[in-house]
Amino acid sequence: MAADQGQKAIAIKRGSGDIATIMVGVNDQRIYRASVVKRGYYIAFLLRLILxxxxxxxxTGRSTAIAKYGTWSNTAVNNFGVTTTLKSAKATATVSGTAVYIGSIIQNHPAAKGVAQVRIDGVLKGTISSDGTGDGGMTTANGLAYGPAAFRFGGLSPGNHKVELTVTSANGQNFRLDYIAGNANQTGVKTFVSNVIRMNAYGYAKFGGSDSSVAAFNADIATLIDTLSDDGLDAFLVNNWAAINPATHLLPDGVHPNPAGHSKIYTVFRSAILAQL
Structure with a gap:
């Protein structure tokens, strides 16, 4: 699931000329199903993977580039994030671009419901939350009860912007901050993101999910890629949904691609990558 892969991807170092491919969502849609809340978690996890x-x-949270007020401590699951349980704690940084990205952690735990208001240039733009307990919780099929997530605030004028996070949740609730970034002057690699392939009737009946759930996830993925592309990031949608026929391209479990399915996925990714080189 996206949260599992996001935690693994943090450690990956990418160099100039590398290409990233991302294909997560089959397990997310079969576990989260029609829950709008959980699909929201998935998009926050996928956004973080892409960013x-x-x-x-x-x-990053531990750097001096973010000014912190109140009590903050180091996050346990990475070497750059911070966390606070203090209402009114603040973190500020100046970044450049027309969009702001905030990296955080969403966790399924009663003490991880921290919420922070986000102001950009003094204007309240919304809130972000570390709360992953909604609608039964974001815990993955592998049992991971947290995941690296990201949130976006767009529609800004070009240039520098002061970003201020103010914790508004009650004392004792964890709010987690990994980083603050802008979309200007980014140096990441070209990233190709697959949409979700369908399972067949046997797979849905045995493991969960549905074609309608897949369609809802894919609509959100397409919107996300369009948004990031408009931000100027090198993120590209790969339409494996259209290439995989559930009747002929899956193993007997009705979930995983068979050799013919893997060949299709290879071809679709390769064509998308070559089109951008």
Whole structure:
């Protein structure tokens, strides 16, 4: 699932000329199904996966580039994030671009419902939350109860912007901050993101999910890629949904691609990559 892969991807170092491919969502849609809340978690996890490839210039929580007020401590699951349980704690940084990205962690835990208001140039733009307990929780099929996530605030004028996060949740609730970034001057790699392939009737009946759930996930993925492309990031949609026929391209479990299915996925990714080189 996207949260599982996001935690693994944090450690990946990418160099100039590398290409990233991302294909997650089959397990997310069969576990989260029709839940709008959980699909929201998935998109936050997927956004983080994409940004960790395409938007690598950021100001991290532990760096002096983010000014912190109140009590903050180091996050346990990575070497750059911070967390606070103090209402009114603040973090500020100046970044450049027409969009701001905030990296955080969503966790399914009663003490991880921290919420922060986001102001950009003094204007309240919304809130972000570390709360992953909604609608039964974001815990993955592998049992991971947290995941690296990201949130976007767009529609800004070009140039520098002061970003201020103010914790508004009650004392004792964890709010987690990994980084603050803008979309300008990013040096990440070209990233190719597959939409979700369908399972067949046997797979849906045995493992969960549905064609309608896949369609809802794919609509959100397409919107996300369009948004990031408009931001100027090198993120590209790969339409494996159209290439995989559930009747002929899956193993007997009705979920995983068979050799013919893998060949189709290879061809679709390769064509999308070559079109951008």
């Amino acid at each position: 960790d490839s395409t938007a690598t210039v950021r100001k």
